[in-house]
Amino acid sequence: MKKSFDSPWVRDNIGDYRNELDLLLKSAQMRAYKGGQPVYIQGERSRTFYFLLRGKVKISIFREDGSEKILAIQEGNTFFGESAAFDDQPYFATATVLEPSEIYVVSRDALSRVIRETPSIAFMLMNALIRKMRLLAFQVEDLSFLDAQKRVVHILLKLVHELGVEKEDGLHIQKRITHDDLARLTGLSRVTVTNVLNYLEKVNILKKRRCSLTITDHERLVNLLGGGLSGEEENL
DNA sequence: TCATTAACAGCGG
DNA sequence: CCGCTGTTAATGA
Numbered sequence: 001m002k003k004s005f006d007s008p009w010v011r012d013n014i015g016d017y018r019n020e021l022d023l024l025l026k027s028a029q030m031r032a033y034k035g036g037q038p039v040y041i042q043g044e045r046s047r048t049f050y051f052l053l054r055g056k057v058k059i060s061i062f063r064e065d066g067s068e069k070i071l072a073i074q075e076g077n078t079f080f081g082e083s084a085a086f087d088d089q090p091y092f093a094t095a096t097v098l099e100p101s102e103i104y105v106v107s108r109d110a111l112s113r114v115i116r117e118t119p120s121i122a123f124m125l126m127n128a129l130i131r132k133m134r135l136l137a138f139q140v141e142d143l144s145f146l147d148a149q150k151r152v153v154h155i156l157l158k159l160v161h162e163l164g165v166e167k168e169d170g171l172h173i174q175k176r177i178t179h180d181d182l183a184r185l186t187g188l189s190r191v192t193v194t195n196v197l198n199y200l201e202k203v204n205i206l207k208k209r210r211c212s213l214t215i216t217d218h219e220r221l222v223n224l225l226g227g228g229l230s231g232e233e234e235n236l
Numbered sequence: 237t238c239a240t241t242a243a244c245a246g247c248g249g
Numbered sequence: 250c251c252g253c254t255g256t257t258a259a260t261g262a
Contacts, residue, residue: 179255188239189241191240191256191257192239194254195239210248210252
């Protein structure tokens with residue numbers, strides 16, 4: 001078994017389905033989006049879904065008071081809004097473009113047409129959907145069972161696994177991530193995230209600069225998470 | 237006890 | 250100037 005490192009930072013949904021993707025995108029329309037624009041909003045009904053070719057999109061759930069739970073941050077070669085391809089329920093989340101992006105718009109009708117000719121296109125989408133389902137399930141697990149410190153530790157492990165780069169002083173997370181981002185990803189308050197990060201720095205597990213983190217002692221970070229997570233590898 | 241909200245000050249790009 | 254961070258006080262489960 002592998003550790004549950006599926007990161008909310010989603011970077012490729014395609015895998016071995018290059019040909020299927022090309023066929024699908026032939027019947028899609030490309031649009032350019034500026035940063036800050038919404039692609040769709042929670043509650044909207046639509047018969048179109050999206051493929052992010054290049055750029056960055058945030059998928060999140062907002063409440064009336066403005067608080068936000070980030071479900072995923074997606075970069076190039078990923079699908080989003082897939083629910084609209086399959087049923088008539090409104091979108092359950094909001095998709096916001098974070099930087100200038102090129103996005104293909106695919107209609108449900110076009111999808112069912114190309115699936116009839118090339119059924120493996122359906123498997124491509126199922127593959128993307130299952131990966132997101134797993135990602136969401138792991139977030140539900142953390143929200144249900146982990147305390148604040150472990151939630152921060154786990155998101156750090158996921159991010160470092162997905163985005164980590166070896167540096168002289170440790171594993172560096174090569175993305176601009178604020179304490180606020182971590183709070184919205186983990187369902188914690190910013191104060192709590194800052195406190196945990198300060199503690200981890202005090203005990204020499206990581207170094208932080210503004211918007212940047214370096215893990216200097218990965219092993220002890222893993223130990224802080226402790227056992228008990230499903231899918232976690234046993235080292236006997 | 238642990239975490240949250242609100243508020244504010246200092247830092248720095 | 251504005252966004253990010255560190256910190257405190259008050260409040261709640």
